[in-house]
Amino acid sequence: MIRGGTVTSRGELLRIRILLLVMLAMLGLLAAALWRVQVAQGHEFEGDLKKQSVRRVRLPGQRGEILDRHGHVLAGNRPSYCIALYLEELRQGGRSNTVNSVMERLDGLGLLIGRDPELDREDVNDHILQTLPLPLIAWRDLDEAELARFAEHAASLSGVDVFVEAVRVYPEGRTACHVLGSVKFDSKIVNADQPFHYFYPETVGRAGLEKRFDEDLAGVAGGKSLLVDVSGYRHEDLAVREPEAGSDLLLALDLKAQRAAEQALQGVAGAAVIMDPRNGDVLALASAPTYDPNEFVPILTQATWDRLNSDPGHPMVHRAVAGTYAPGSVFKPVTAFAALENGKINAGTSFTCPGYFELGRARFNCWYRHGHGAQNVRGALRNSCNVFFYETGLLTGREMIAHMASAMGFGEKTGIDIDYEAPGRIPLRHQQQGWYSGDTCNFSIGQGPVTVTPLQMAVMASTIANGGNVPWPRLVLGIRAPGQDAFAPIPPRMVNRMNWSKRSLDLVQGGMRDVVMHRSGTGRLARIPGINVSGKTGTAEFGKKGNPKKRAWMIVYAPTEKPRYAIALVVDEGQGGGVDAAPRVQYILGQLFDVPLPESEVVHG
Amino acid sequence: MDRARFMMLLRRMDWGMLVAVGALLGVGVLFIYSACYRGDPDTVAPFYRKQMAWSGAGGIAFAVLTFLDYRRLAEQAWPIYAVGIALLLLVLFVGPTINNAKRWLDLPGVRVQPSEFAKLSTLLALARYLARPGLNLAHPQVVLSTGAIAVVPFVLVVLEPDLGTAAVLVPTTFMLLYAAGVPLKTLGLLVLIGLLLLPVGWFALKGYQQERILVFFEPAKDPLGAGWNKIQSQIAVGSGGLMGKGYLAGTQNVLGFLPRNVAPTDFIYSVIAEETGFVGSALVLSLYGAVITAAIRAALISRDKLGRLLSVGVAVMFFSHVFVNIAMTIGLMPITGLPLPLVSYGGSFTVSIMAALGLTQSVYVRRRRS
Numbered sequence: 001m002i003r004g005g006t007v008t009s010r011g012e013l014l015r016i017r018i019l020l021l022v023m024l025a026m027l028g029l030l031a032a033a034l035w036r037v038q039v040a041q042g043h044e045f046e047g048d049l050k051k052q053s054v055r056r057v058r059l060p061g062q063r064g065e066i067l068d069r070h071g072h073v074l075a076g077n078r079p080s081y082c083i084a085l086y087l088e089e090l091r092q093g094g095r096s097n098t099v100n101s102v103m104e105r106l107d108g109l110g111l112l113i114g115r116d117p118e119l120d121r122e123d124v125n126d127h128i129l130q131t132l133p134l135p136l137i138a139w140r141d142l143d144e145a146e147l148a149r150f151a152e153h154a155a156s157l158s159g160v161d162v163f164v165e166a167v168r169v170y171p172e173g174r175t176a177c178h179v180l181g182s183v184k185f186d187s188k189i190v191n192a193d194q195p196f197h198y199f200y201p202e203t204v205g206r207a208g209l210e211k212r213f214d215e216d217l218a219g220v221a222g223g224k225s226l227l228v229d230v231s232g233y234r235h236e237d238l239a240v241r242e243p244e245a246g247s248d249l250l251l252a253l254d255l256k257a258q259r260a261a262e263q264a265l266q267g268v269a270g271a272a273v274i275m276d277p278r279n280g281d282v283l284a285l286a287s288a289p290t291y292d293p294n295e296f297v298p299i300l301t302q303a304t305w306d307r308l309n310s311d312p313g314h315p316m317v318h319r320a321v322a323g324t325y326a327p328g329s330v331f332k333p334v335t336a337f338a339a340l341e342n343g344k345i346n347a348g349t350s351f352t353c354p355g356y357f358e359l360g361r362a363r364f365n366c367w368y369r370h371g372h373g374a375q376n377v378r379g380a381l382r383n384s385c386n387v388f389f390y391e392t393g394l395l396t397g398r399e400m401i402a403h404m405a406s407a408m409g410f411g412e413k414t415g416i417d418i419d420y421e422a423p424g425r426i427p428l429r430h431q432q433q434g435w436y437s438g439d440t441c442n443f444s445i446g447q448g449p450v451t452v453t454p455l456q457m458a459v460m461a462s463t464i465a466n467g468g469n470v471p472w473p474r475l476v477l478g479i480r481a482p483g484q485d486a487f488a489p490i491p492p493r494m495v496n497r498m499n500w501s502k503r504s505l506d507l508v509q510g511g512m513r514d515v516v517m518h519r520s521g522t523g524r525l526a527r528i529p530g531i532n533v534s535g536k537t538g539t540a541e542f543g544k545k546g547n548p549k550k551r552a553w554m555i556v557y558a559p560t561e562k563p564r565y566a567i568a569l570v571v572d573e574g575q576g577g578g579v580d581a582a583p584r585v586q587y588i589l590g591q592l593f594d595v596p597l598p599e600s601e602v603v604h605g
Numbered sequence: 606m607d608r609a610r611f612m613m614l615l616r617r618m619d620w621g622m623l624v625a626v627g628a629l630l631g632v633g634v635l636f637i638y639s640a641c642y643r644g645d646p647d648t649v650a651p652f653y654r655k656q657m658a659w660s661g662a663g664g665i666a667f668a669v670l671t672f673l674d675y676r677r678l679a680e681q682a683w684p685i686y687a688v689g690i691a692l693l694l695l696v697l698f699v700g701p702t703i704n705n706a707k708r709w710l711d712l713p714g715v716r717v718q719p720s721e722f723a724k725l726s727t728l729l730a731l732a733r734y735l736a737r738p739g740l741n742l743a744h745p746q747v748v749l750s751t752g753a754i755a756v757v758p759f760v761l762v763v764l765e766p767d768l769g770t771a772a773v774l775v776p777t778t779f780m781l782l783y784a785a786g787v788p789l790k791t792l793g794l795l796v797l798i799g800l801l802l803l804p805v806g807w808f809a810l811k812g813y814q815q816e817r818i819l820v821f822f823e824p825a826k827d828p829l830g831a832g833w834n835k836i837q838s839q840i841a842v843g844s845g846g847l848m849g850k851g852y853l854a855g856t857q858n859v860l861g862f863l864p865r866n867v868a869p870t871d872f873i874y875s876v877i878a879e880e881t882g883f884v885g886s887a888l889v890l891s892l893y894g895a896v897i898t899a900a901i902r903a904a905l906i907s908r909d910k911l912g913r914l915l916s917v918g919v920a921v922m923f924f925s926h927v928f929v930n931i932a933m934t935i936g937l938m939p940i941t942g943l944p945l946p947l948v949s950y951g952g953s954f955t956v957s958i959m960a961a962l963g964l965t966q967s968v969y970v971r972r973r974r975s
Contacts, residue, residue, distance in 0.1 A: 011786065012910075012913070013905055016904050017901075017905070019780060019920075019921075020897070020898065023920070023921075027893065027897075027927075030932065030937075031887055033932075033935050034883055034890070035883060037936070038878065038883040044843065045839060045842070048836075048840045049856065049857070052840075052862065053862065227860065229859075229860035235644070235860055
């Protein structure tokens with residue numbers, strides 16, 4: 001047996017004790033370092049951990065509805081049942097293997113539910129690279145049969161589930177399409193104050209009220225945070241902050257009136273506006289031709305977009321507010337008021353119309369070649385005599401007519417709550433050069449350098465109807481926040497008070513009554529039994545020399561005694577206001593007052 | 606050995622060390638399970654079961670070495686040393702290449718690491734030499750002979766390459782000289798020479814090994830490559846906080862940020878730190894302190910110098926592994942390949958460490974009577 005030394009020296013034992021002390025001290029050092037890393041700096045590392053393994057997903061809120069004044073839904077939401085794949089349950093080692101297993105699953109599912117696969121390898125690959133923790137939507141808008149097949153055969157498969165998306169729907173189809181606008185499905189809404197990593201696709205307004213009130217309709221987005229593993233696959237959800245639903249819009253539109261206006265424009269291009277002259281509510285804002293906003297949802301196909309853009313009727317243009325037209329004779333009441341209010345003519349002033357008017361060497365014809373004979377202003381309105389208004393216009397002068405037009409809202413936007421409104425044009429009051437008497441003549445009868453929108457015409461009709469208050473056209477009555485019963489109202493308001501004298505009003509209102517109710521009034525085709533209607537027709541020439549075209553106008557208000565409705569209607573190309581516009585207005589009046597009328601060829605033919 | 610002597614030795618065992626070792630082995634199995642956990646108990650890789658088997662084998666090795674008389678073992682020190690050298694040569698020429706290294710030998714049914722055996726065989730030889738009665742420790746030849754005994758296995762291990770294991774031989778040899786009684790002046794000189802030789806060592810390092818050291822000083826240099834493990838390990842440790850996230854609730858390993866192949870082995874302490882926080886980490890550190898103290902206790906109470914040196918050597922080897930591994934996990938030292946004794950997954954290593962601890966027990970139970 002080995003004996004290793006007989007005497008144990010104290011020095012050796014001391015050395016060993018020191019060694020133990022040193023080793024324990026070094027372990028103590030480790031403990032101190034642990035304390036620093038875990039307790040003192042723990043937050044920092046927790047932050048690093050979150051940064052690399054936590055992802056935030058934006059959750060869009062339920063979009064608000066758009067309703068007509070009686071609560072009919074014009075724009076709403078419907079559920080779209082989709083099939084979603086969850087790649088974290090289908091993953092294999094390696095990306096191409098994962099793509100293979102996904103494609104396999106897609107093929108199998110397609111056979112089961114009876115739909116062709118809509119995703120290819122590239123789509124799956126893109127999803128893995130860009131939006132891995134989100135579900136991959138394989139099919140949208142499953143019908144009942146497909147859903148049933150899925151539930152029966154495929155519901156127990158791993159990595160697959162039904163996913164419900166909210167999709168915008170317009171139950172009334174084309175009705176009020178220009179007012180409502182359209183939406184798109186966007187999947188990257190940049191939001192600087194709350195950085196998200198991923199976004200669920202969301203409905204965003206792209207035109208019309210959907211766009212203008214998008215912030216109110218969209219609500220407030222929520223968020224979801226989830227844990228991802230080192231490869232980016234979703235591991236589990238951590239927390240959800242629920243989104244807030246959007247607000248609803250209550251419109252002044254009346255669905256029945258809107259339908260009537262659009263039906264009246266069947267087969268032509270044009271616009272029709274119906275207002276309540278007492279408060280400025282816009283009961284109908286119609287433009288033709290129309291489009292179907294449902295075609296934009298869920299995705300606008302290239303074919304549809306091409307078709308809409310290449311349509312020669314330009315269905316996407318909102319003619320009621322954006323279309324600028326020469327008004328023609330419907331402008332004559334403005335000239336009349338300008339002359340009467342400035343004392344240039346009165347009730348007894350009479351001019352004789354021989355069928356033409358000579359100015360220097362130029363000769364302007366009246367539309368009635370035989371001449372209207374002697375008339376006062378009321379008669380001239382009834383007959384829509386050009387010669388009377390040439391005389392009156394020259395007497396009054398361009399400045400006063402322009403001043404009156406401007407006070408009635410022409411030449412500038414009304415400020416209605418919708419985009420793309422055009423201001424129209426009236427000759428500047430202080431424009432001096434290049435203005436001749438002939439221009440004043442044209443101006444007096446609504447031709448030449450004057451353009452208006454159908455909406456401005458409806459405002460004018462309302463102003464005359466209510467005796468001189470220029471209303472602001474109110475399209476949106478109120479906005480209702482989610483969970484509330486009442487709408488926060490957008491109050492009506494008046495833009496201007498004309499302060500017309502009773503004498504002037506009586507003359508012009510009387511003349512306009514005669515236009516419809518007199519047996520030879522130009523607007524007699526707009527008559528409906530039992531109701532007194534006032535109005536004015538107009539035929540405005542436009543187009544190039546050698547290719548003359550005409551706008552066909554009519555404005556009315558009814559009932560004459562206490563007007564509830566003011567209407568402006570224009571047909572882009574027609575023969576004349578009395579021929580083309582009046583019957584259409586008659587149809588609208590029949591619908592508004594519930595008066596049955598024989599089917600008109602013009603409207604239904 | 607007869608039954609009476611067996612019972613006596615059993616009573617004299619250091620129960621403190623047994624408890625600490627048993628606790629550490631248990632911690633190892635528990636957290637190897639957690640390191641392999643992916644959120645579903647059905648899919649846990651069966652490493653923890655293997656580790657239980659290795660722990661059992663280690664327990665047997667521990668018992669065998671305890672009851673074996675260390676002095677008889679030391680009588681065979683030179684043949685055992687020769688076997689160690691032979692195994693090291695064998696692995697270099699015949700062993701399979703795994704991960705660009707030749708460290709393993711495929712024996713029927715089991716894969717062993719000769720470097721583990723060589724650590725113990727070298728220790729035995731060194732202790733036998735330095736404990737020789739009448740040795741003049743002040744004589745320079747003592748140091749040279751010691752160096753000669755140690756350098757052969759050192760070089761062979763370096764050639765595998767297994768720098769970590771080779772490096773452990775250095776402090777072990779040095780501390781044996783220190784504990785044996787070599788004069789401090791000589792020891793000081795050795796330290797100086799060692800420092801001067803460091804630059805030589807740097808250039809002898811392979812590219813990836815140099816990379817590891819550089820990345821240690823600047824992990825942002827290569828956060829997705831060599832710096833990844835260091836950064837992820839620190840995040841794991843730091844985010845554990847005071848109380849930890851809870852057993853099986855550590856996200857770094859479950860989500861795969863701490864790579865699956867290192868979590869149960871070299872970075873097992875990260876998993877413990879993330880899931881048990883400072884409280885748990887410090888507790889494990891204390892258990893290691895207890896084991897080292899027990900080994901030194903055996904050295905202090907040993908009946909002879911041989912036992913003293915053997916125990917000191919085991920204590921220093923054990924301490925080196927623990928210190929380097931935990932320091933690496935926290936980010937205080939560059940990444941090495943040193944596993945954590947009794948807790949990291951690994952068969953050869955567990956068995957050899959248990960055998961080494963058994964050796965100290967062998968010394969302890971045969972201590973002086975008073």
